[in-house]
Amino acid sequence: MKRSKKRIIKTIVFEILLIISSLLIFAPILLAIIMSIQPPEFVFSYPPKFLPRGFFVQNYIDAFKIVPFARMILNSALISIFITLGKLFTGSLSGYAYANFSFKGSKITFYVLFATLFIPAEIVLIVPLFRIISRLGWTNTYWAMTIPFLASATNTFLMQQHFKTIPKEFEDAARIDGATPMQYFTKVLLPLSRPIIAGAAIINFTYAWNMYLWPMIVAMEDRMKTVQVAINMIMNAESSNNWGIIMAATVVALLPTLILFFALQDLFVKSLVGSGVKG
Amino acid sequence: MGRSVRTALFGGSSVRRKIFPYLLLIPTYLVIILFIYMPAFDALYNSFFRVSVFGRRRIFVGLQNFLSLFTDKDYLYAVNFTLVYTGTTVVISIFLSFFLALLLDQKVPGSKIYRTLIFAPYAVSYAVAGALWGFLLNPVVGHVNYLMRILFGIQTHWLTTRPFAAYSLIFASIWKTLPFNVIFYLAALQSVPSEVMEASIIDGANSWKRVWKIIFPLVSPITFYLVIMSIISATFQSFAIIDVMTRGGPGIYTTNLVYKLYLDGFRFQKIGLASAENVILFVMMMIVTILYFTYGQRRVHYQ
Numbered sequence: 354m355k356r357s358k359k360r361i362i363k364t365i366v367f368e369i370l371l372i373i374s375s376l377l378i379f380a381p382i383l384l385a386i387i388m389s390i391q392p393p394e395f396v397f398s399y400p401p402k403f404l405p406r407g408f409f410v411q412n413y414i415d416a417f418k419i420v421p422f423a424r425m426i427l428n429s430a431l432i433s434i435f436i437t438l439g440k441l442f443t444g445s446l447s448g449y450a451y452a453n454f455s456f457k458g459s460k461i462t463f464y465v466l467f468a469t470l471f472i473p474a475e476i477v478l479i480v481p482l483f484r485i486i487s488r489l490g491w492t493n494t495y496w497a498m499t500i501p502f503l504a505s506a507t508n509t510f511l512m513q514q515h516f517k518t519i520p521k522e523f524e525d526a527a528r529i530d531g532a533t534p535m536q537y538f539t540k541v542l543l544p545l546s547r548p549i550i551a552g553a554a555i556i557n558f559t560y561a562w563n564m565y566l567w568p569m570i571v572a573m574e575d576r577m578k579t580v581q582v583a584i585n586m587i588m589n590a591e592s593s594n595n596w597g598i599i600m601a602a603t604v605v606a607l608l609p610t611l612i613l614f615f616a617l618q619d620l621f622v623k624s625l626v627g628s629g630v631k632g
Numbered sequence: 633m634g635r636s637v638r639t640a641l642f643g644g645s646s647v648r649r650k651i652f653p654y655l656l657l658i659p660t661y662l663v664i665i666l667f668i669y670m671p672a673f674d675a676l677y678n679s680f681f682r683v684s685v686f687g688r689r690r691i692f693v694g695l696q697n698f699l700s701l702f703t704d705k706d707y708l709y710a711v712n713f714t715l716v717y718t719g720t721t722v723v724i725s726i727f728l729s730f731f732l733a734l735l736l737d738q739k740v741p742g743s744k745i746y747r748t749l750i751f752a753p754y755a756v757s758y759a760v761a762g763a764l765w766g767f768l769l770n771p772v773v774g775h776v777n778y779l780m781r782i783l784f785g786i787q788t789h790w791l792t793t794r795p796f797a798a799y800s801l802i803f804a805s806i807w808k809t810l811p812f813n814v815i816f817y818l819a820a821l822q823s824v825p826s827e828v829m830e831a832s833i834i835d836g837a838n839s840w841k842r843v844w845k846i847i848f849p850l851v852s853p854i855t856f857y858l859v860i861m862s863i864i865s866a867t868f869q870s871f872a873i874i875d876v877m878t879r880g881g882p883g884i885y886t887t888n889l890v891y892k893l894y895l896d897g898f899r900f901q902k903i904g905l906a907s908a909e910n911v912i913l914f915v916m917m918m919i920v921t922i923l924y925f926t927y928g929q930r931r932v933h934y935q
Contacts, residue, residue, distance in 0.1 A: 364738070364740050367735055367738045367740050368740050368741070368742070370735055371735050371736070371738075371740065371742075371743070371746045372746070374732060374735065374746075374750065375745070375746040375749035375750050376749070378749060378750050378752070378753065378807070378810065378811075379749040379750070379752055380775075381753075381764040381765065381767075381768055381807065382752055382753070382756065382764065384764075384767075384768070384775060385763075385764055385767065388767070396773055397772065397773055399772070399778075400778055401773060401774065401775045401778050403775070442659065443659040443660040443663065444660070446656040446657070446659060446660065447656055447657050447659070447660040447661075449656055450653040450654075450656035450657050454652070454653035454656075456650070456653040456654065459653070462657065462661070465661075465664070465669075466660065466661075466664060467925075468918075468921065469664055469668050470921065471860075471861075471864055471917065471920065471921050471924070472668060472914075472917055472921075473864075473868055473869070474667055474668045474671065476868045476869070476871065476890060477868060477910070477913050477914055477917050478668065478671040478672055478675060478910060478914060479893065479894070479897065479910070480675060480893070480897040480903065480906045480907055480909075480910045481670075481671035481672070481674035481675040481678070481907065481910065482667060482671045483897075483898075484671075484674060484678075484903075485666075485667070485670065485671060485674065500663075500667070501663065501666075501667035502663075502667075503659070503663050504659060504660040504661075504662075504663035504664055506664075509660055534649070534652055559755060562757070563756070563757030563758065563759075563760075564757075565757060565758060565759045565871070565872035565875070566871050566872065566875075566890075566894070569875075570898060581757050581759045581760070581872070582759075584759050584760065584763050584876065585759065585763075585875065585876050588763065588766075588876065596767055596770065596773050599763065599767065600763075600767060602763075603760055603763045603764065603767075606756075606757065606759070606760050607755070607756040607757070607760045610755040610756065610757075611752065611755045611756060613755065614751070614752065614754070614755035615748065615752075618747075618748055618751065621755075622751070622815055622819075625812075625815060626815065626816060626819040
């Protein structure tokens with residue numbers, strides 16, 4: 354009796370702690386959404402208000418006037434989709450090589466790839482990477498923002514790990530049916546890997562959509578910039594020390610990945626953990 | 633299945649079969665070599681030269697770039713600030729996320745909703761995190777600024793005064809890195825046998841002690857992994873937070889190594905110097921990577 358009473362008290366305490374901490378953590382996003390749809394009188398009231406009143410769309414209209422925002426959204430979308438597809442393509446091919454074939458040099462090449470696992474080249478190697486991109490004449494192009502990121506060790510390992518879990522019998526059966534290795538890959542292996550591909554896709558998309566420093570540096574012209582960079586541009590635009598407009602831009606930058614996350618949270622978490630700690 | 637039978641059934645010659653895996657690797661290695669290994673060597677090479685702005689003229693200066701970095705007060709300051717900023721963010725983020733994961737691991741009603749809300753910052757960018765916290769801490773319109781005033785009597789220009797500019801960045805970084813750590817801790821806790829969890833959490837007055845003595849050590853491989861990942865994100869990814877919130881200021885007060893590299897490489901166009909800075913960052917990165925693979929639980933097993 355005493356024990357179950359204690360249990361109830363514990364549950365209530367945990368519940369309250371969870372409500373407080375989850376609201377505190379989510380509050381910045383929620384407040385940004387609220388402020389983005391409120392007029393300046395509301396945004397600039399003191400003490401600051403928390404609960405929204407009505408719907409004020411002008412902030413979004415203004416954000417689109419200050420910078421070529423529609424074009425920037427398109428840039429971000431194209432770049433992210435291209436990077437996502439590219440990483441899936443290269444990662445599944447190389448993952449297939451390491452999972453299903455034994456070949457000379459597999460060990461050494463694997464370690465060459467392995468060493469780059471944590472390296473965000475667009476930050477850690479930004480100066481030389483920029484020199485290479487300039488020499489190629491790729492500044493202000495989508496190539497600069499996509500080609501260097503079309504492969505990653507993470508994707509290769511994620512795919513390799515998954516392909517290894519698929520029973521060898523499938524491969525043998527395909528072989529007996531006369532399938533070439535490529536046919537086995539496209540007709541059997543990939544269809545069996547849909548969940549892992551979807552998981553890798555959303556992680557890749559989120560990473561690409563959220564890049565900041567690199568797009569800022571290689572896109573000098575406004576029309577080539579991305580939404581993440583737009584936030585800072587709108588912040589700096591003198592006319593708009595208006596936080597309603599800044600928050601409108603911020604909401605546009607955060608909404609696609611947030612919606613993706615809300616819609617596919619379980620897949621997101623599963624693939625993230627799978628890519629990180631799978632033994 | 634015999635080798636000859638195998639190749640016969642597989643179609644194509646054995647030569648083709650031998651070449652095939654290498655073909656599969658080409659796209660990945662093209663990217664890795666051209667855009668990671670080549671720039672790494674380029675930075676190493678250029679770090680020994682003084683390069684003119686347009687890169688046409690270069691003078692070999694040996695270790696001069698490195699020497700001038702290590703005698704440069706601003707650079708040493710950036711090293712120091714990076715250590716403080718990263719260290720503080722990582723330690724707080726790790727402990728807070730472990731605590732949150734323990735809470736989320738309890739089977740209480742609505743835990744799915746709490747999970748979603750707490751994980752949400754994972755999906756947003758570092759630039760967004762900077763913008764959100766820049767807003768919350770704004771001395772005129774910011775909600776956190778207001779609460780800080782009401783609750784603690786702190787009234788300041790958060791982003792432009794010392795030491796508050798550093799605190800502001802740390803708030804934003806912790807907020808942004810927290811969910812990643814929570815997600816991994818939660819996964820780790822779920823693999824701890826439920827009897828151990830039950831006994832540690834529900835029983836007795838010293839359950840807190842048990843959490844630290846039993847559960848925390850059980851998840852230590854994950855802690856190690858998360859410390860490494862948090863160091864990387866707080867050092868390298870936090871550029872966007874700094875750029876949006878403080879621009880490295882006031883003065884150079886919040887300039888970390890990546891921000892300094894950005895200034896030297898792209899604002900002031902000191903290619904040789906920036907290459908040397910880049911080499912140092914790259915070496916730091918390699919040290920972290922090697923540390924991880926030497927002492928960490930193997931993340932990927934090669935077979």
